[in-house]
Amino acid sequence: MSKTLDTSLSSAGFAVERDVGCGAPSLREVFADHVGYVWRIARAFGVPADDADDVAQEVFLVVHRRLHTFQPSRSLPAWLFGITRNVVLAHQRAHTRRERRLSAVEPPAPPREPEASLELRQAAAFMQEFLDGLDVDKRMVFLLADIEGLTAAEIADALEIPLGTVFSRLRAARLKLEQFSQRLRAGPVRRAHDR
Secondary structure, rough: HHHHHHHHHHHHHOOOEEOOOOOOOHHHHHHHHHHHHHHHHHOOOOHHHHHHHHHHHHHHHHHHHHHHHOOOOOHHHHHHHHHHHHHHHHHHHHHHHHHHHHHOOOOOOOOOOOOHHHHHHHHHHHHHHHHHOOHHHHHHHHHHHHHHHHOOOOOHHOOOOHHHHHHHHHHHHHHHHHHHHHHHOOOOOOHHHHH
């Protein structure tokens, strides 16, 4: 074992000397003899090589806290296997939670093609021109129903009007939309500012 490792273990407050009274190995001995084993077990459980060092470090933090509970009659590799398995499972659960949180975030929209942007602007202008031509009562019902997706009952409640009035205004607004669309298909619409 390198002097650097001995120093880092000691400076971190780890007990690096063998406890002669209880027969348990020292952390230094366990680390020196089994760090490769712990790393390989972590890899066998599917931990990426980049994360295996972190998992091994976590395992030896657990070993440090629990070394006094190790019974020399037990197999040290079997004991380390159990600790490594638990640390790996906790690591994988944390990774899964992180991935789940990241997947919940919507990715940014792909950049629009110039043609798609133009079509979108034209569609928005078309809809705005249509809405500007509706009276306020029909416009509100149309917006709430066909753009916001509210039910007729919700619209009646929000606008404090009878349900039948909602249906008649919506029917009238949709009829005007159809007429407006047909006029646009037939030829350019003359706007007030074009005259």
